[in-house]
Amino acid sequence: MPKDTGIGASPKRREDVRFLTGKGRYTDDINVAGQAHVVFLRSDVAHGTINGIDTAAAEAMEGVVGVFTAMDFDGVGGIPCGWQITDREGNPMQEPKHPILAEGKVRHVGDPIAAVVAESVSIARDACEAIEVDITSLPAVMDMKKAVQADAPKVHDDLTSNLCYDWGFVEDNRQAVDDAIKSAAHVTTLELVNNRLIANPMEPRVAVGDYARHDDSSTLYTTSQNPHVIRLLMGAFVLGIPEHKLRVVAPDVGGGFGTKIFHYAEEAFCTFAAKQLERPVKWTASRSEAFMSDAHGRDHVTKIELALDADNNFTAVRTETYANMGAYLSTFAPSVPTWLHGTLMAGNYKTPLVYVNVKAVFTNTVPVDAYRGAGRPEATFQLERVVDKAARELGIDPVELRRQNFIREFPYQTPVAVEYDTGDYDATMDKLLEMIDRDGFEARRKESESRGKLRGLGINCYIEACGIAPSKLVGQLGARAGLYESATVRVNATGGLVVMTGSHSHGQGHETSFPQVIADMIGINEDQIEIVHGDTANAPMGMGTYGSRSLAVGGSAMFRATEKIIAKAKKIAAHIMEASDEDIELKDGKFTVAGTDKELAWGDVTLAAYVPHNYPLEDLEPGLEETAFYDPNNFTYPAGAYACEVEVDPETGFVEVLSFAAADDFGNVVNPMIVEGQVHGGLAQGIGQALFENCAYDEDGQLLSASYMDYTMPRAKDLPMFQVDHSCATPCTHNPLGVKGCGEAGAIGSPPSIVNGVLDALASGGHDVGHIDMPLTPAKVWAAMQGTGGTGDGTAHARSVGGPAKNV
The missing domain is CATH 3.90.1170.50 (Aldehyde oxidase/xanthine dehydrogenase, a/b hammerhead)
Structure with missing residues (x-):
């Protein structure tokens, strides 16, 4: 039976009552x-x-x-x-x-x-x-590769050039990677564009x-x-x-x-x-103003090479990326194509050698910064596209090529600095194949062909590093702020709690999921717990919400503060019941003395904290309020396997997504409903990038996609019903909740699934197309089938130039 309360339950989001009844308090309401x-x-x-x-x-x-x-x-x-x-x-x-x-x-x-x-x-x-x-x-500077040439006009006259930095990682691997590629039995090379996006949140x-x-x-x-x-x-x-x-x-x-x-x-x-x-x-902001003032996302041009030995083991990966910074450096912009991207280039695979080069470039465009996934979608797209291309070149099942190279021993030290603490990539792949009925795909393909359509199956894996931390490490990597999180838990005399958190909720459901954790720890009803956030006057210093860090970092701070509350409450209970602290147990909202029938209700102890008539004053101050700052010692590493089936109309190039399945490992899950919703949202945005969305400039720097007339976002009719599973859980080993992030996974894993699926569909019709740059609009897909363009050599959109994307 599903749980009704606490960790693992799926109560409806309490904050939605005010949102759906028009009683929310947004900034424009002030x-x-x-x-x-x-x-x-x-x-x-x-x-x-x-x-x-x-x-x-x-x-x-x-x-x-x-x-x-x-x-x-x-x-x-x-x-x-x-x-x-x-x-x-x-x-x-x-x-x-x-x-x-x-x-x-x-x-x-x-x-x-x-x-x-x-x-x-x-x-x-x-x-x-x-x-x-x-x-x-x-003259406007738009093309990233031309921008770094000596004769290019400078965006900033006081700089030596338009090159912000030329970053290499891991520099000590550079020569070894070059040598491995030269001596490889097979090398797959791919040039691609990660198209520029505009976030378009509901509220400007x-x-x-x-x-x-x-x-x-x-x-x-x-x-x-x-x-x-x-x-x-x-x-x-x-x-x-x-x-x-x-x-x-x-x-x-x-x-x-x-x-x-x-x-x-x-x-x-x-x-x-x-x-x-x-x-x-x-x-x-007006919506049109938001298009030209909100930070944009992605906008990379990349060449990636994957080297394999004679037994099809991955031996080396080498990439060269041009990353658009826009006209100015936004708050976290320099970290996105470097530490949030380069450190994920090992993916799910035991590739021994990786070298990543990133040239960050100033152009006359809106600044570019983090957008859902921030560097991890870019890394996953490169890697999963080149792996799929290698499988096609070698005539190998793309699933089996991935399986052969999976990491299976944990913890695993990658060649790009990070250490994966836990995971089971075979389990998520097994679950995915079970969800999609791969054995029945050929029959479905034949049915599509009978209607004159081409059906394709796209499969890929992903891993991400989220819950960004620890502060000491990111400080060494260039962060100018700590990346801890904080929480203050205040218990009222009558037993209710107010949790003041540095994490911010803007759709993640903190007001529902955070109380589930505390309610589970104490054994009280979730409606006795209020979550307060978003105001520096009444919340402890925190770093906010991004990078899927709310529960892994913010929730862990809340957990630690609640542990302090419980420890103090046990001392009070022990004093009242004339017992040792070590003999006090808290369960279902009651303090008991082990081996006796003595008990005190949660509310009796909290009242005693504020009415200290029978209180260990010589040991404890009155009151029940604690603060904790939590600075994790590693990232969390969600991972998964995704698949989609698409149908392509060869007459028009139109792509329809027929089904999409996502098997994710998020560690322990607090609220399965909220997790599923987060995955759904990420999938929608990733599919939007793959098929519809493109921020386009002309050569003079005019924004061509400056409204919803020209910037196409996916609508409900463009998306299938998603199959989502998160049962293959390997709990995180280094935070007290065992949780991993879930907010960005869908946007990370879905773009390569779509592109792999479309290329598989085209191959079934005799169109051996190496790559098509996103978004895969009908015009691009049709042109690729005709052999007249659209295959994407990494230059066509190097300036983020091109017509607005419309998959209609």
Whole structure:
């Protein structure tokens, strides 16, 4: 029988009651008395010199409160980058200033030039149109490979070139990898593009700045995945506000997917302007504005080589990647194509030698940073595509080639620094094959052929490193912040608990799953536990939610704090029942003395903590509140095997996803329903990347896919019913819950499944196509079948250039 409560149960998400009844409190719902509204004047050219800005007409308009340009931010810091990378020679990356408003030049379409604060949005918008800006257009730098040539125009004049860094990993392996590839019995080479994406969360970004003159304090309400980090970055590095004078609040947030991790210029502006004007200032992004101001994701061009010996064992992997940084360095941007990508290039396989080279490049585009999966989807896509291509070249079953090279002994030290603590890749593959009825595939293929369609089966594996940590390690790798998590557990006199966590929930279901853990530990009802997050004024310092770290890191901090609570409560119970601490047991909400019939209810002990009439005062302070900071000693390593069946119409190139199965190892699962939902969401986004989504620029840096008219996201009709399984669990060995992350897996494992499936379908029709770059639109697939293009040599989209993707 399924559990009703506690760990392993699937209670309905308690937070959904307010969301589904329209009672959520999002940032745009917050209106501070006396607030004004800001509209940003954004550049409509990708690269240009600002010769002058005339704001006189705008300033004279009725209802305009203030007009700001870069001149008003003299002495204010730029938006900081939170991660520093050193190159192959040990030199630090080139790190340009990222001003709040453009200084001297504009560097991408959407770069904010000026800002108008007015009594209403409409007045501010009209005033923006009255501002006259004299800009001399410069050649836009769009192609990453051309951008690093000596004669390329520079995005930042004060840098030596457009190359942010040239990173090699593991540098000591470089020569050995070269030698292994030269001597290999077979080498498979593949050049591919990981297409640029726009996150498109349900709620666009919003910022509300407020200033209190009486105590010189500032408050920022913002759509953020990590309010404490925003407070630290903005207070210490941009505006110079002491942290005790700066409060950052992230209320209900409608989706993040990574794009709301970062500190943005609009947040700093609203906080700054509120103090300058001594009145609240609010900004709400329009959807079209979000397309050109939210950090984008992916955008890699890669060449990968896989070497095999005569027995088809993997001997070496070598990659060379060009990674687009955009015009500025976003908060975590440098870490995504390096430490979050290179360290996963071993995948599920015991390949002894791996070398990864990444050239990070500045271009005249929106900054690129973490998007769901952040580096791991890029690594998985490269590796799983080249493995599938190798199997086809060698005439080997792609499943058996993978199995032959699986890691089977744990812990396993990879050649790319990380150590996998546990896993069972054969088990997830076995489960997957059971789910998809592979033996019946040929019959289904024949049925498709009878209708003039080509059916393909795509299979792949993945592994990811999430729950990013530990702080000591990431500090050595360039992180400029710790990556611990925190929790304060406060027990009320009547036995209810309030948990204040540094983790932030923006769709993950923390208010449901976190109480399940504590309820299981104590043996009380989950409705006695409240989760509080998102406000730096009442939650301990935490690093927020991203990288599938909420439960593995944030939940572990909560677990440790609750352990402290239980230990203290046992001392109180022991004193009252005149027993030894060691003899006290807590189960089902009752304290008992081992070997006796003595017992005390949870509420009796918590009351005693606050009404200490019979209390061990000489040993314990009254009260029942504890804080814990948890800094894990390793990542967690979810892994799995995915498969899809697709049908291709050879007349049009249209791809239909018929079925999709995901067998994942997430370790211990707290709430199976929430885990399944997280996988569903990730699969939808991964399928979106594979078939529909593409952020496209033209050669002049104009964003061609700047609205939903041109940027195609998957709809319900484009997706099949998913089969999801997470029964093949190998618990994490180094966190107290034994959990692994689940939030990004679907987006990591699904793109290669789709591409492998489409290429398998084409091969069944006699079209031996080596590769097609994502998104696999009908036009690309049809062209590949005709032999007229679409095979993807790693150059066609090196500039993120091409028409908007529409699989219609």
